[in-house]
Amino acid sequence: MSVTPPREQFLVISALGASPMELTSVLCRASQESRCNVISSRLSRHGEYSALVLQVAGSWDGLARLEGSMPALAKRHDMIINVTRSAAAEERPNALPYVVYVSAAYRPDILGELCQFFSDHRIELENMTCDTFQAPQTGAALLNATITVTLPPGTQISWLRDQFLDFADALNLDALIEPWRPQNP
Known part of the structure; x- marks a missing residue:
């Protein structure tokens, strides 16, 4: 009997907050605690706010746990967080x-x-x-x-x-x- 590994799934998390260090630390720690991996990230400052975008990979239950924790994290740390399910980027070998x-x-x-x-x-x-x-x-x-x-x-x-x-x-x-x-x- 062959067992295929579970297919990796993805979340894209976009967040706004006043402290870039807190924004990054809180979301990366939440990802790790949910047994998810940060695949890519972008952080930039815009006026008094910082914007962070993360692509996170994990199993369906890890992503569901992470997704479910976002409203409480946003409220506790005074952040604005949006979460979207995503597929892996399509390969374009000739582009x-x-x-x-x-x-x-x-x-x-x-x-x-x-x-x-x-x-x-x-x-x-x-x-x-x-x-x-x-x-x-x-x-x-x-x-x-x-x-x-x-x-x-x-x-x-x-x-x-x-x-x-x-x-x-x-x-x-x-x-x-x-x-x-x-x-x-």
Whole structure:
């Protein structure tokens, strides 16, 4: 008689709280106590709040236990927590990861325009970081964005690069698109 291992399941937990250390500590400890593993995480500060997103893997009963503990944790630690069941990320072996860097004078429509460009070309967003700041020399509002995208198989890279650079020029963006490379410590 063959026994197959239980299929791993996933939760995505998004949380907002005032203390990044408490947010991370409480949710990682709750995951461990429920016999679940943190697969990926992202933490960022936004004004007086920090946002944490965790992907947690475990058996169905471990995830159910973790999911059930979230309302009490949120209340006890003054956090806002959302939990969503998720499947594993689908593998896309022929897709190509690229990184887009954008610097420009800040305008509220820039991110929307960038997302629309990628959507129009069937390019998926994987990760996006955007910061606005004032230039120390002039006080002008500036934007820096780093976006990781996945090009679908068969994409003509030189054509896409030309299209993107024309798009960036039309919006007066200083932009670059290049292959994603792993970061070595």
